Amino acid sequence: MRAPVVVGGPSYPELTCTTREGRRITPWGGTTERGLGLADPAGLRRALRCPSRSTDRMPQRSVQQRAGFRGEAFVDKAVSDAGHVWNDTKRDFAIDGQIEFVDADREVTGVAVLAQVKGTEVGFRGETAAEFKFTCKADHIAYWLRLGRPVVLICVDLRVQQAWWKRVDTWFADPERRARRVVQFDKAADRFDLDAFSRLSALGVPAGEPLPRLEGSEQLVSNLLMIEGFAPLIYEASTPCRDRGDAWERMRSNGNQFESGFVLAAGRISSLCRLDEGPLAVLCDGPVTSIPTQEWSTTEDPDLQRRFVSLLNFTLRSAHHPELVWHSTKKVVYMQAPPDRSSRKIKGRYRGSRGRAFFTPYFGKDDQTKISFCRHYAAGLYFRRWGEQWFLEINPTYHFTIDGRRDSLYDAEYVQKIKRLERNNAVYQLVRAWADYLQGDDTLFRSRDERIRFGQLLQLDCDAAIDESVWIPQEPAPKPSVNGLAEGLWELPQ
Amino acid sequence: MKAPVLHEPELEFRAGNRHIDPRYGISVYGPADADSPTGPHRIPIALVGPAHAVDGIRKWLQRCQNHIEAKDTKPGQENLHQPFPGFSTDSPFGAELVFDDALVREIPERHLRRLARADTASATKDAVDLYADAARSLAESGRCRVIICARPEELQDREEQPPPEESAAERIEDQDERDTGGDFHDLLKATALTLPAPLQLMRKETWTGTPARTNGKTLRPLQDEATRAWNLHTALYYKAGGTPWRMQRHSSDLATCYVGVSFYRSARGNELHTAVAQVFNERGDGVVVRGGTAQISKTDRQPHLKLSDARQLLLDALTEYRTTHGHQPARIVVHKTSNFTTGEIDGFHEAADLRDIDHVDLLWIQRRGAPHLYRTGQLPPLRGTSVQLDARSLLLYTRGSVPYFRTYPGLYVPQPLLIRPVTHGTDLLTASTDILALTKMNWNNAQLDERDPLTLRTAYRVGSILKHVPPNARIATRYAYYM
Numbered sequence: 018m019r020a021p022v023v024v025g026g027p028s029y030p031e032l033t034c035t036t037r038e039g040r041r042i043t044p045w046g047g048t049t050e051r052g053l054g055l056a057d058p059a060g061l062r063r064a065l066r067c068p069s070r071s072t073d074r075m076p077q078r079s080v081q082q083r084a085g086f087r088g089e090a091f092v093d094k095a096v097s098d099a100g101h102v103w104n105d106t107k108r109d110f111a112i113d114g115q116i117e118f119v120d121a122d123r124e125v126t127g128v129a130v131l132a133q134v135k136g137t138e139v140g141f142r143g144e145t146a147a148e149f150k151f152t153c154k155a156d157h158i159a160y161w162l163r164l165g166r167p168v169v170l171i172c173v174d175l176r177v178q179q180a181w182w183k184r185v186d187t188w189f190a191d192p193e194r195r196a197r198r199v200v201q202f203d204k205a206a207d208r209f210d211l212d213a214f215s216r217l218s219a220l221g222v223p224a225g226e227p228l229p230r231l232e233g234s235e236q237l238v239s240n241l242l243m244i245e246g247f248a249p250l251i252y253e254a255s256t257p258c259r260d261r262g263d264a265w266e267r268m269r270s271n272g273n274q275f276e277s278g279f280v281l282a283a284g285r286i287s288s289l290c291r292l293d294e295g296p297l298a299v300l301c302d303g304p305v306t307s308i309p310t311q312e313w314s315t316t317e318d319p320d321l322q323r324r325f326v327s328l329l330n331f332t333l334r335s336a337h338h339p340e341l342v343w344h345s346t347k348k349v350v351y352m353q354a355p356p357d358r359s360s361r362k363i364k365g366r367y368r369g370s371r372g373r374a375f376f377t378p379y380f381g382k383d384d385q386t387k388i389s390f391c392r393h394y395a396a397g398l399y400f401r402r403w404g405e406q407w408f409l410e411i412n413p414t415y416h417f418t419i420d421g422r423r424d425s426l427y428d429a430e431y432v433q434k435i436k437r438l439e440r441n442n443a444v445y446q447l448v449r450a451w452a453d454y455l456q457g458d459d460t461l462f463r464s465r466d467e468r469i470r471f472g473q474l475l476q477l478d479c480d481a482a483i484d485e486s487v488w489i490p491q492e493p494a495p496k497p498s499v500n501g502l503a504e505g506l507w508e509l510p511q
Numbered sequence: 512m513k514a515p516v517l518h519e520p521e522l523e524f525r526a527g528n529r530h531i532d533p534r535y536g537i538s539v540y541g542p543a544d545a546d547s548p549t550g551p552h553r554i555p556i557a558l559v560g561p562a563h564a565v566d567g568i569r570k571w572l573q574r575c576q577n578h579i580e581a582k583d584t585k586p587g588q589e590n591l592h593q594p595f596p597g598f599s600t601d602s603p604f605g606a607e608l609v610f611d612d613a614l615v616r617e618i619p620e621r622h623l624r625r626l627a628r629a630d631t632a633s634a635t636k637d638a639v640d641l642y643a644d645a646a647r648s649l650a651e652s653g654r655c656r657v658i659i660c661a662r663p664e665e666l667q668d669r670e671e672q673p674p675p676e677e678s679a680a681e682r683i684e685d686q687d688e689r690d691t692g693g694d695f696h697d698l699l700k701a702t703a704l705t706l707p708a709p710l711q712l713m714r715k716e717t718w719t720g721t722p723a724r725t726n727g728k729t730l731r732p733l734q735d736e737a738t739r740a741w742n743l744h745t746a747l748y749y750k751a752g753g754t755p756w757r758m759q760r761h762s763s764d765l766a767t768c769y770v771g772v773s774f775y776r777s778a779r780g781n782e783l784h785t786a787v788a789q790v791f792n793e794r795g796d797g798v799v800v801r802g803g804t805a806q807i808s809k810t811d812r813q814p815h816l817k818l819s820d821a822r823q824l825l826l827d828a829l830t831e832y833r834t835t836h837g838h839q840p841a842r843i844v845v846h847k848t849s850n851f852t853t854g855e856i857d858g859f860h861e862a863a864d865l866r867d868i869d870h871v872d873l874l875w876i877q878r879r880g881a882p883h884l885y886r887t888g889q890l891p892p893l894r895g896t897s898v899q900l901d902a903r904s905l906l907l908y909t910r911g912s913v914p915y916f917r918t919y920p921g922l923y924v925p926q927p928l929l930i931r932p933v934t935h936g937t938d939l940l941t942a943s944t945d946i947l948a949l950t951k952m953n954w955n956n957a958q959l960d961e962r963d964p965l966t967l968r969t970a971y972r973v974g975s976i977l978k979h980v981p982p983n984a985r986i987a988t989r990y991a992y993y994m
Contacts, residue, residue, distance in 0.1 A: 125517055219917070224589045225535045227519065227915040237884040237892055319810075401882070406902040410882050437922060444924050445885035477514040477884065477898060485888050488917040490585040 032188075080138065088136020088173040089113055091180060092209075099214050100232050111157040112168070118218040118229050121481065126229040128221040131156070131166055136173040141202075149181075151200045158189045158198060167220040170200055171209055180209035184220060215484035233482035238447045241401070241408035242455060242473040244341035247310045248289040251328070255303035256286040264300050271299040278335035278468065280328045285326070289332050289468040314407060322402070329400045333409075336466035337455075344395070349394035349414060352376045354421025358388060366453045373393060373450045378421070390425050391418045396451050409455065409471065448474065514884065517895035517907075517940075519915065519959070522756040531915060533756050533957045534593040534741055541603045544754040551656065551751040552606050557614040557649040557708070559642055560661025561623055564715065565615055566662055571718035572598075572608055575740045582735035591916045595740040606748060614655050616645035618663070629667040635694045638663050643702040650706040656751040658703075659711045666695055701979035704987045709750045717743065741957040743907035749954035750991045758948050765870060768832045768840035769949065770825065771966030772847040774805050774814040775974030777982075787989060789969045789979060790828045790835075792954070797965070797990030798831040799973055800824065813849035821858025822865075829866050831988060842870035844945060846966040850875050851933045873933040874942055876967060881906050881929035890919050894960050896927075897943050905930045905939045909950045910962045920960065929963075955994045969993065 049492065089105065096103040098114050102125065105114035117129040141149035151172055161168040164186065173180040181202045189195045218229050258264040258281055268275050274296040279288035288297055292305045311323040334343055341350040352375040355361050361376035375394040381387045397412040415432050417425040425431065452474050457465040521529040525541035544550035556572070558565045579595040579935070600605045626634040646658045690708045696712055701840055703710050716723050722733040734742070745755050771789040771952055791797045802822035807813070816824065827844070843863055851859075851873050863871045884892045894911035910925035912918065919925070930942060949964030961968065980986055987993075 113599065168721075203646050219587065225530075225532070225539065227531060228917065230516075235886065237886060237896070239898075240883045240885070316690055352653070374868040399880075403904065408882075412883075436924075439924060441885055441891040441919075442887070442889050444883075445887065448883075448885065475512065477512045479516060479892065479896060481516040481893055482888055483886065483888065483893065483912055483914075485890060488890060488912070490587055 076331050084136040084138045084175060085174050086136075087138075088134045088171075088180075091136065091173045091175070091178065092132065092134050092171055095180065095209065099211055099215065101226050104400070111160050112164075116217060120229045121232045122230075126218075128218055128226075128289055130217055130221045130227050131161075131164065132163075132171050132182075133168065134171045134173065138175045140174065140176070141172060147204055149202050149204070150442045151202065153185070153189075153198050153200060155198060155486055158185070158195060161186050162189060162195075169217065169220070171261070172202060173209075181207040182213060182217070183207055186407070192411050212484070215482075219487045229489075230481055233484075235482040237477045237479045238445060238448070239475040239477060240411045241403075241475040242411055242452050243475055244400075244407040244409060245470040245472040247314060247329075247407075247470070248468045249310055249311050250307040251287055251289060251313060252292040252307045253285055253287045254292050254301035254499075255284055256281060256300050256303050258286065260302050267299050268296050271296070274341075274445040276335060277338065278328075280324060280331060282324055287328060289328065291493040292338065297493045314402075315405070326400045330398075332468050333398065333455075336468060344416060347395070347416065349395040349397045349416065351393040351416040353416070354378075354391060354393070358391070358421050363450070363454050363472065365450060366458075368458070370453075373446075375450075375454070390427070390431075391421050392416075392431075393418065394447070394450070408475065409449050409469075411451045411455075413444060413451055512898065514892075514898045515897050517897055517944055517947055519895060519913070520944065520951060521759045522951055523759045524668050524756055529759055532590065533951065534758055534849045534959075535590070535746070536595060537745075537876070538596045538603055538959075541605055542748060542753055543756045543757045545603075545605045549752070550606070551748060551753045552600065553609050554606055554657060554747065555609045555611060555614060555654035556747075557616070557658040558610075558661075559616045559645045559649065559658060560618055561620055561663070562617045562865065563616060564661030564718075567715070567718045568713060569610060569965045570657060572610075575744065576602075576607065578858055579737045579740050581737045586893040588917050591918065591920060592735065592737065593741070595737040598740075598744045604744065604748065606667045606751075606753065608747070608750050611654070614649055614652070616649055618642070618645065621663070623663050626663060630854065631666075631694075634666055635698060638666050638695055639698045639702055642699055646699075646703055646710060647706060650703075650708045654705060655708050657711055657747055658706075658708050659713055659747075660699065662695065662712050662714050664715055683726075697975045698979050700976045700993065704980060704992055705985055709987075709989070709991045711743070711747060711750060713743070728863075738957075742955065745957045746994065750994075755954055755957075756951075758952060765841035766836075766838065767945075768829065768843040768964050770828050770843065770943070771964075771965070771970050772802075772824070773911035773970030773974055774849075775978045776960065777978050787970070789966060789973060789974050790823070790832050791949075791965060791990075793824075797969065798828075798835055798909045798988040799969075799977075799990060799993060800827045800831050800988070801986060801988065802827070803975065809848060815849070815852045816855050816858065818854040818858040818861075821855045822862045823858075825859050826865065826923075829862065839866055840868065842872070843868055844872045844874065844942070846874050846876050846946075846964060848876060848967060849926060852933075856933055871934065872937045872942060874946075875931040875933065876946070876964070877929040877931070877961070878967070879926070881927045883924070883927065884908070891925050895947060899939060903931055905943055907943045907946060909947060909964070910960055913960055915959070925962070 044329060046196040092105045092114075094104070101119050102117040104117060106112050111133055112131045113134045115129045115131050116128045120126050135151060141151060142148040142468055147173055149172075151170065153170070166186070167184060169182045169187045170185045171180050171182045181204060183200050183202060185200060188200055215231055215233070218231060222228055225377050256264075258267065261281065264279070264281065264286075265275070276288075276290060276296040278290055279286050279297055279300070286292065286297070286300050289310070290297055292298060292301050313321060313328075316325070337350075340353055342353045343350055352361060354376050358378050360374050360378065362372045362374050364370060373394070377392045378388045379390050379392065381389040393416040395414045395416040397414065399410040399412070401408050401410050414433055417428040417431045452471070456471045519531045520825070522533060522536055524531055524543050525545040526534040528536070528540035530536035530539070541551065556944070558568060560568070575595065575597065576599045577597045579597070581592040584591050596602045596604070598604050622641055623638075626638050635903050642660050646660065649655055649658055690758040700710060716731070716733050717739055720733070720736055720739075723730040748755050769791045771791075773787055775787065787799065787801050789797055789799055802824035803816065805814035805816050805820070808815050824847070829839065829843075843859075845859060856873060859873060860871060863869075869912050884896065884898070884906075886892055890912045892908055892911050894908055894913050895909040896911060897907045899908055906927045906929055908925060908927045910921055913920065928938070928946070930946065932939065932942060946964045949966060950961045951959055952965040953968060969990060973990075976993050977986065
């Protein structure tokens with residue numbers, strides 16, 4: 018029987034091997050001052066000669082051991098790449114190490130989870146494209162459960178350089194699972210990658226402690242629709258009109274040709290439309306002059322700024338007349354009902370958008386032909402200037418009528434109820450729908466109104482992100498408890 | 512454009528321990544002044560109300576001497592609801608409520624039944640007279656620290672009407688945010704402003720745990736028992752003279768006096784608007800100062816102060832600050848819900864100059880009109896998310912998703928505040944960090960994420976009470992009398 022060789026250590030300067038009989042060999046032919054210098058290559062070759070043919074057999078590393086080391090190395094790298102710390106356990110009894118989390122300010126948080134790593138070079142038991150199983154030892158399971166700290170099992174498939182994880186102290190808290198000793202992995206949900214770290218860090222946070230803020234960022238979208246530009250000129254002329262009612266009367270008497278995109282101030286009319294032609298010409302009693310719109314849009318004079326905003330408001334309503342109606346009491350615009358009171362759906366611009374019903378009639382339960390009430394999309398639209406940039410702030414809301422025209426007595430109640438139900442995503446989708454609508458499109462019959470050109474909603478980079486898979490408990494969604502008249506009214510986007 | 516997220520400010524508890532959540536902080540460390548000899552350890556309580564209500568309150572308060580379990584939460588959101596640790600000398604509060612039969616004034620049922628038949632205005636007045644007389648006789652005995660009044664159920668109370676420009680949903684949201692007061696609450700508080708002990712009003716649902724209903728509909732959402740106990744006992748501890756928690760300040764920070772300026776319409780003269788300032792330091796000790804008459808501006812239709820009134824208001828506020836704290840602040844921060852006129856700016860600066868204070872930050876905080884931000888997901892942006900819209904405008908989310916709770920604990924999509932400094936030298940980051948910390952300084956509510964900073968929040972309360980007090984009458988300066 019060949020004598021096994023005890024190796025003193027992998028990388029020490031004085032690397033010596035000793036046979037069972039106590040004979041000391043120096044495979045490198047003696048050490049050098051530089052430690053691993055190969056002073057005698059021949060000696061090394063002798064020492065590394067195939068043990069099966071040698072009388073002194075060297076210890077063997079099993080395939081499993083190699084996979085284990087490689088698995089740990091994989092986890093170490095993955096944790097380091099994510100910016101956290103992997104501390105391996107020197108004396109290992111079913112815990113290979115712990116992952117300690119580092120927050121966005123590079124402070125080590127003290128939040129850690131214990132980990133056992135398993136690697137394979139041949140694949141896991143019961144492996145399919147979607148899942149696999151791992152059987153644990155009973156004493157390991159008992160140990161994990163008694164630790165009283167979160168323990169995760171990380172399984173690394175070295176063939177594809179991918180890993181999956183599962184919290185095992187809670188997994189085996191179920192006696193049935195504990196008896197079977199099998200951990201079931203879902204390859205999609207349990208993937209051990211960058212996204213997993215927020216969930217992992219959350220495991221280690223005891224009650225009463227806040228979540229560590231891990232490195233990460235996400236995009237936020239504002240309700241500010243950027244304005245790319247205005248019509249280049251503002252036309253001005255003197256006018257005999259004292260107020261808008263007067264102006265309306267004049268246009269009516271001039272053949273019912275109307276245009277609302279103008280403002281009146283101090284005996285002068287200003288508009289982004291031409292004043293020497295079209296419906297507004299009848300309102301002028303002097304020569305038409307023009308000034309660059311930029312003069313008004315960049316002014317610091319609060320009075321002139323107010324006048325410009327007023328002009329923009331009237332121009333916007335004019336551009337979307339007659340679809341949008343101004344509600345003077347609620348100070349919002351809302352989508353006009355079509356003549357036949359049918360649902361008015363407007364398609365979104367983004368891919369996969371199914372469109373949204375800007376006007377929806379709701380019918381009585383008993384009489385499906387009789388409209389019970391109508392829901393109109395509405396919005397408070399405000400022109401704002403932040404810095405040098407003009408925006409249209411969109412605050413979506415609703416308006417309820419009984420027949421598409423007359424206000425519902427229950428309007429405030431309905432709006433309040435729907436707003437109580439709406440969450441972030443629902444309002445975001447509404448803002449997007451309004452932005453899409455206001456940006457407009459050139460169609461076969463009508464080109465886009467260019468007096469105010471809208472761009473995209475302003476996007477911002479937020480320096481912290483929310484991982485909703487950690488925050489929102491994964492439970493079956495509760496059934497909506499809306500009933501009666503309101504049924505179907507509160508359809509919120511998913 | 513960037514949207515940095517400010518860190519959740521920590522609060523200071525017993526022995527300088529810190530935590531972001533008032534409830535957790537008290538549970539683990541105890542109130543900030545627990546070791547102080549002046550901290551309230553035995554709080555004699557007086558009770559006013561009908562016999563059954565007095566019994567009910569007493570039983571419930573005695574139950575609150577022991578641990579009350581938290582409401583069940585979803586897995587992972589255990590921090591959202593905290594158990595109440597009990598209010599006794601052995602509990603983290605280190606204080607107990609002391610009951611004495613001599614400190615009970617029962618309001619006869621027949622008097623209250625009469626209220627139900629009277630019209631609302633006269634019933635409210637009668638009820639206030641009944642309660643105020645009882646409270647006065649108890650307070651003047653000098654043996655109680657706080658007087659608890661059971662709100663009469665017979666009274667059909669009118670709720671305070673908000674300004675008309677707010678939409679229905681916003682109105683409801685605001686009512687949810689502030690504890691609705693109504694005439695009885697405000698009138699009784701106004702009448703009791705000169706008593707030696709502050710009042711604490713309680714609704715029946717607080718001690719019974721049964722929501723108030725009218726025609727089968729729940730009138731107000733009712734919190735779980737532990738939360739009700741937290742809110743009530745924190746308020747009682749503060750009203751008894753304690754400091755449950757304080758703002759965390761670094762030793763190198765300047766001693767700061769926070770002043771909230773607001774206006775209210777007096778109950779009789781519709782055109783009279785009086786300015787009121789609430790003055791706080793980092794400990795949150797608040798004093799109330801009443802100012803001169805404000806004028807509605809023709810340009811922005813907001814009430815504004817004349818230069819001399821602005822100067823006098825701040826001088827009075829600084830005098831109160833000095834009386835309370837024994838020193839002048841090194842920095843003044845004025846929060847106001849309307850724009851600053853040139854007269855106001857000059858007036859405030861003149862006052863600061865007279866007191867040799869170099870650092871003055873004047874901030875216009877708009878509760879409405881700030882742009883909103885949306886995440887792509889179910890949860891709204893994080894509390895603390897801020898965006899500098901231009902050189903002089905900062906948007907700040909004081910409500911939003913909270914990492915500590917792992918959720919957004921609100922009902923409506925949150926609305927940010929818009930902060931607009933008047934002075935060029937104002938550091939927006941410091942201003943917004945201060946505001947975020949001041950949102951946690953409401954001892955009427957042990958909540959870590961209030962929407963309004965203390966300076967603005969108190970404005971509504973103080974104004975609605977002071978409008979019932981004649982202009983020259985003496986008023987309580989401690990904020991505990993108004994909350």
